[in-house]
Amino acid sequence: MRTYLDHLTVERGLAANTLSSYRRDLRRYAEFLAQQDVDDLTAVSEATVSGFLAHLREGSEEHPALSATSAARTVVAVRGFHKFAVADGLVEANPAGHVKPPRAEKRLPKALPLSDVEAILEAAGAPGTPLALRDRALLEVLYGTGARISEAVGLDVDDLDRVDHVALLRGKGGKERIVPVGSYAIEAVEAYLTRARPDLASARSGGALFLNARGGRLSRQSAWTVLTRAAERAGIDKDVSPHTLRHSFATHLLDGGADVRVVQELLGHASVTTTQIYTLVTVDNLREVFATAHPRAI
Incomplete structure (x- = not known):
């Protein structure tokens, strides 16, 4: 994950705030994988990533449940990480490629009388x-x-x-x-x-x-x-x-x-x-x- 973040910094030139969000999202993903006893990227499946998404939406004692928008952003970070791992030859397939992020609820605009x-x-x-x-x-x-x-x-x-x-x-x-x-x-x-x-x-x-x-x-x-x-x-x-x-x-x-x-x-x-x-x-x-x-x- 550190290599991927370095890639985002050097080659993609992402802003500091965006990098901070990616780092936070991937750290939470790493914690989840550790809890699932997954210590190798080749062991990550689509079900693993879907489970992480459900975990984000449900929340835990350490982390409050995320909104659809925040969970979707985290899934984008995870998907990008696995895509990078495929491009770098670490794994053969992207297990997050077909995991759909949750749709953000449409907020009705607030109008005054x-x-x-x-x-x-x-x-x-x-x-x-x-x-x-x-x-x-x-x-x-x-x-x-x-x-x-x-x-x-x-x-x-x-x-x-x-x-x-x-x-x-x-x-x-x-x-x-x-x-x-x-x-x-x-x-x-x-x-x-x-x-x-x-x-x-x-x-x-x-x-x-x-x-x-x-x-x-x-x-x-x-x-x-x-x-x-x-x-x-x-x-x-x-x-x-x-x-x-x-x-x-x-x-x-x-x-x-x-x-x-x-x-x-x-x-x-x-x-x-x-x-x-x-x-x-x-x-x-x-x-x-x-x-x-x-x-x-x-």
């Missing part, structure tokens, strides 16, 4: 300051376009067409998309551009739309702080992140009858399957309404 979103928007920024106008504009744009946090802070002034109410967003992989912008977001941006951005701007501002207190482009971390502080002021005790607004944007559109493929385009998802997880949230809503409203539901 509209009343919570509106409360957060109203609580944006300290009242009466230029930053309050910026914060309100930022949060209105996030919820009003479904933009990722990196897309929102990456906006330049010229990327927002305030006449036609559209914005140019630069997404993952440099992909660009044009999305509509609602009137609430446009009004908030207009107020910010007229009454706040000139006071924040400096020689280093360039064309950035959202500026920090020093006149530079607002960072992702600072934008995140803007949102969390607004949520605290609004008394929202749920975990709220920029992605929460994106989830809420998508869910509220689908609840309002929007086609899933339209939502896919608005979110910038390459595949509609990524967007379809939001339909699970709305189906849950439909089930709840059906269960409480239909006379023969129960």
Whole structure:
């Protein structure tokens, strides 16, 4: 195993954190093999590796049970180790080659009810300051376009067409998309551009739309702080992140009858399957309404 880790370090150039994970996973695998009295790689079978996977999921006194995602990562490390052993001539076959890692459970995105979103928007920024106008504009744009946090802070002034109410967003992989912008977001941006951005701007501002207190482009971390502080002021005790607004944007559109493929385009998802997880949230809503409203539901 040490030779394999050296191979990953020198020839594959894996990052330190990734190497640390591989080392931890393989150490646990070695412990399991020792418990099974397996002291030679040629004695490892597919059943041995499958048993290790079951062991990971069940946990033990020394190790808590792993989630499907963590167990899958460990299986990948074990599979790579045995593949390396085959390539190095230590064994003839890879016993882990056909062991399927567990599928990660699909986590339903957390969306806020509209009343919570509106409360957060109203609580944006300290009242009466230029930053309050910026914060309100930022949060209105996030919820009003479904933009990722990196897309929102990456906006330049010229990327927002305030006449036609559209914005140019630069997404993952440099992909660009044009999305509509609602009137609430446009009004908030207009107020910010007229009454706040000139006071924040400096020689280093360039064309950035959202500026920090020093006149530079607002960072992702600072934008995140803007949102969390607004949520605290609004008394929202749920975990709220920029992605929460994106989830809420998508869910509220689908609840309002929007086609899933339209939502896919608005979110910038390459595949509609990524967007379809939001339909699970709305189906849950439909089930709840059906269960409480239909006379023969129960």
